Amino acid sequence: MATSASSTINFSTKPSRTSLSWKTRLASSSAFAVAAVSPRRDQRQYPRFVIFSMGAKPTVLVAEKLGEAGVDLLKEFADVDCSYNLSPEELRNKISLCDALIVRSGTKVSREVFESSGGRLKVVGRAGVGIDNVDLAAATEHGCLVVNAPTANTVAAAEHGIALLTAMARNIAQADASVKAGKWLRNKYVGVSLVGKTLAVMGFGKVGSEVARRAKGLGMHVIAHDPYAPADRARAIGVELVSFDEAIASADFISLHMPLTPATKKVLNDETFAKMKKGVRIVNVARGGVIDEDALVRALDAGIVAQAALDVFTVEPPSKDSKLIQHENITATPHLGASTMEAQEGVAIEIAEAVVGALKGELAATAVNAPMVPAEVLSELKPFVELAEKLGRLAVQLVTGGSGVKSVKVTYGSARAPDDLDTRLLRAMITKGLIEPISSAFVNLVNADFTAKQRGLRIAEERSHLNGSPESPLEFIRVQIANVESKFASAISDSGEIRVEGRVKDGIPHLTKVGSFEVDVSLEGSIILCRQVDQPGMIGKVGSILSEENVNVSFMSVGRIAPRKHAVMAIGVDEQPSKESLKRIGEIPAVEEFVYLKL
Numbered sequence: 346m347a348t349s350a351s352s353t354i355n356f357s358t359k360p361s362r363t364s365l366s367w368k369t370r371l372a373s374s375s376a377f378a379v380a381a382v383s384p385r386r387d388q389r390q391y392p393r394f395v396i397f398s399m400g401a402k403p404t405v406l407v408a409e410k411l412g413e414a415g416v417d418l419l420k421e422f423a424d425v426d427c428s429y430n431l432s433p434e435e436l437r438n439k440i441s442l443c444d445a446l447i448v449r450s451g452t453k454v455s456r457e458v459f460e461s462s463g464g465r466l467k468v469v470g471r472a473g474v475g476i477d478n479v480d481l482a483a484a485t486e487h488g489c490l491v492v493n494a495p496t497a498n499t500v501a502a503a504e505h506g507i508a509l510l511t512a513m514a515r516n517i518a519q520a521d522a523s524v525k526a527g528k529w530l531r532n533k534y535v536g537v538s539l540v541g542k543t544l545a546v547m548g549f550g551k552v553g554s555e556v557a558r559r560a561k562g563l564g565m566h567v568i569a570h571d572p573y574a575p576a577d578r579a580r581a582i583g584v585e586l587v588s589f590d591e592a593i594a595s596a597d598f599i600s601l602h603m604p605l606t607p608a609t610k611k612v613l614n615d616e617t618f619a620k621m622k623k624g625v626r627i628v629n630v631a632r633g634g635v636i637d638e639d640a641l642v643r644a645l646d647a648g649i650v651a652q653a654a655l656d657v658f659t660v661e662p663p664s665k666d667s668k669l670i671q672h673e674n675i676t677a678t679p680h681l682g683a684s685t686m687e688a689q690e691g692v693a694i695e696i697a698e699a700v701v702g703a704l705k706g707e708l709a710a711t712a713v714n715a716p717m718v719p720a721e722v723l724s725e726l727k728p729f730v731e732l733a734e735k736l737g738r739l740a741v742q743l744v745t746g747g748s749g750v751k752s753v754k755v756t757y758g759s760a761r762a763p764d765d766l767d768t769r770l771l772r773a774m775i776t777k778g779l780i781e782p783i784s785s786a787f788v789n790l791v792n793a794d795f796t797a798k799q800r801g802l803r804i805a806e807e808r809s810h811l812n813g814s815p816e817s818p819l820e821f822i823r824v825q826i827a828n829v830e831s832k833f834a835s836a837i838s839d840s841g842e843i844r845v846e847g848r849v850k851d852g853i854p855h856l857t858k859v860g861s862f863e864v865d866v867s868l869e870g871s872i873i874l875c876r877q878v879d880q881p882g883m884i885g886k887v888g889s890i891l892s893e894e895n896v897n898v899s900f901m902s903v904g905r906i907a908p909r910k911h912a913v914m915a916i917g918v919d920e921q922p923s924k925e926s927l928k929r930i931g932e933i934p935a936v937e938e939f940v941y942l943k944l
């Protein structure tokens with residue numbers, strides 16, 4: 346007994362920068378939290394073929410200063426080129442010789458960089474959190490995985506936020522400069538106290554929550570605004586989550602900790618400054634772009650904002666004569682949030698491990714533009730991932746001319762509950778199988794959905810819920826291609842679509858159905874499918890033609906409609922038979938049609 350539930354991935358809309366918002370969503374999900382804290386070494390257990398597989402020793406370009414421990418780790422696996430301060434042109438020139446690139450926030454990894462790489466660049470590692478300097482859409486289109494190091498600099502950034510908060514409140518930077526200039530201005534630099542004041546933390550993620558925790562220790566009343574943060578996480582450290590307007594209207598101090606996204610760009614502007622308490626003080630260790638800097642100057646001049654302490658700027662470094670930087674109520678540091686010895690060492694190791702893992706073909710837990718699938722799910726799905734790609738390859742090779750595939754239906758037969766099967770990997774591998782044999786495209790988990798969408802290939806996924814033991818994640822995968830002709834008519838099912846179906850037996854993917862014919866052949870090497878009039882001696886005839894040229898038959902199975910009627914013979918071969926042998930097989934009188942399929 347089987348029931349079906351279907352979901353369709355519609356590839357007809359134009360691609361958008363979904364990765365960023367996807368990442369943002371993930372950042373607030375528990376899946377992210379698990380990935381972020383799971384031991385780094387666990388990543389090594391991912392199946393290797395998921396992203397790429399490297400042949401020769403890869404080359405990694407480290408374009409910004411990276412901690413020594415990270416560089417040493419990279420050197421164990423790759424040729425490492427540490428070239429700092431490259432101009433955009435120098436970076437574009439070098440990139441076609443590199444398999445991976447590691448940057449911090451100072452390097453723009455633009456679309457041109459991906460285009461200049463000629464397809465060689467497989468991984469961009471961001472040694473830090475913010476990935477706003479990497480063109481994620483371009484990376485995804487080029488099948489390039491982007492990984493970051495999201496955890497190692499959290500404490501450093503939070504400590505810097507608190508340092509700026511306290512330094513600003515007590516005019517430390519200005520007072521220091523005046524003492525060094527020979528002045529002694531005790532009345533001018535009277536500060537404000539923190540205790541009892543309200544701090545609004547905008548962005549209650551990793552850094553924001555650490556800032557909140559520390560600010561509470563200073564006796565502040567802490568509120569937070571974050572549309573994606575769970576209220577219980579905030580409650581657990583005594584912080585109330587409030588709306589954006591409530592946060593900015595009631596705060597004496599505002600500390601910014603959200604990523605720079607289209608939604609947060611210039612979120613502090615003339616309009617929002619006008620809603621703040623007069624004399625508010627602002628700290629920004631997130632990204633310069635979340636503040637409209639001209640509006641901040643106006644708010645400072647108008648006395649709405651009494652002071653601001655900024656570590657980050659829209660353009661870095663900001664121009665020397667910037668009105669903002671020169672403003673006497675501004676305290677500025679040159680993007681130092683992550684710059685502690687400890688954080689830089691940690692970030693270097695975190696990113697080196699992620700990049701090496703990705704180059705080995707493992708799926709990084711800190712992938713920014715690919716699904717993060719837990720290690721245990723990956724190892725369970727491994728044989729099905731292989732099956733999925735091979736079924737895709739077989740199905741597309743059965744299409745006359747190969748091209749023109751627009752509509753594919755995939756059915757997953759499983760006894761598991763519908764929400765207990767993550768099909769993203771399987772779908773990506775089916776897509777890879779469908780596209781690669783008929784194009785020069787390189788398809789992986791990163792760009793599979795994008796590549797399908799670009800080609801107008803629509804994949805509808807359906808679950809067939811089976812009764813039975815849910816021990817195995819899947820019983821079968823069925824791939825059907827509609828509205829095409831087949832070069833092997835027997836592959837067309839009763840419903841008029843090309844249909845192939847497979848299962849995993851003893852860890853090995855098997856083809857178990859072609860059209861309406863049951864077969865059983867392990868999906869290794871290549872396959873000859875032969876439709877014949879069912880009669881004795883056919884296996885021997887085909888076998889002897891193949892043995893004449895030393896082609897090893899690994900598997901044979903015959904699926905028939907009824908005795909002495911039609912049958913489909915599936916023959917697994919280790920070597921490719923010559924055209925002559927294939928022709929001779931086709932000429933056996935009982936053979937009605939045949940096809941040779943490469944896996």
Ligand SMILES: NC(=O)c1ccc[n+]([C@@H]2O[C@H](COP(=O)([O-])OP(=O)(O)OC[C@H]3O[C@@H](n4cnc5c(N)ncnc54)[C@H](O)[C@@H]3O)[C@@H](O)[C@H]2O)c1
Nearest residue numbers: 372475502548549550551552571573603604630631682683
């Ligand atoms: N100055 C530095 O050197 C330095 C160091 C580390 C991090 N950072 C920056 O700090 C920021 C936070 O880093 P993190 O590690 O805490 O990231 P994170 O992803 O853990 O936290 C970001 C939080 O912002 C929230 N958010 C998203 N959109 C929002 C919105 N519109 N309004 C309010 N909240 C929103 C998310 O839900 C998330 O909880 C990033 O911009 C990062 O680049 C800067």
Ligand SMILES: O=C(O)[C@H](O)COP(=O)(O)O
Nearest residue numbers: 449450472473474475683
């Ligand atoms: O997003 C980050 O991790 C911080 O802004 C640190 O950037 P950096 O690596 O350039 O110091």
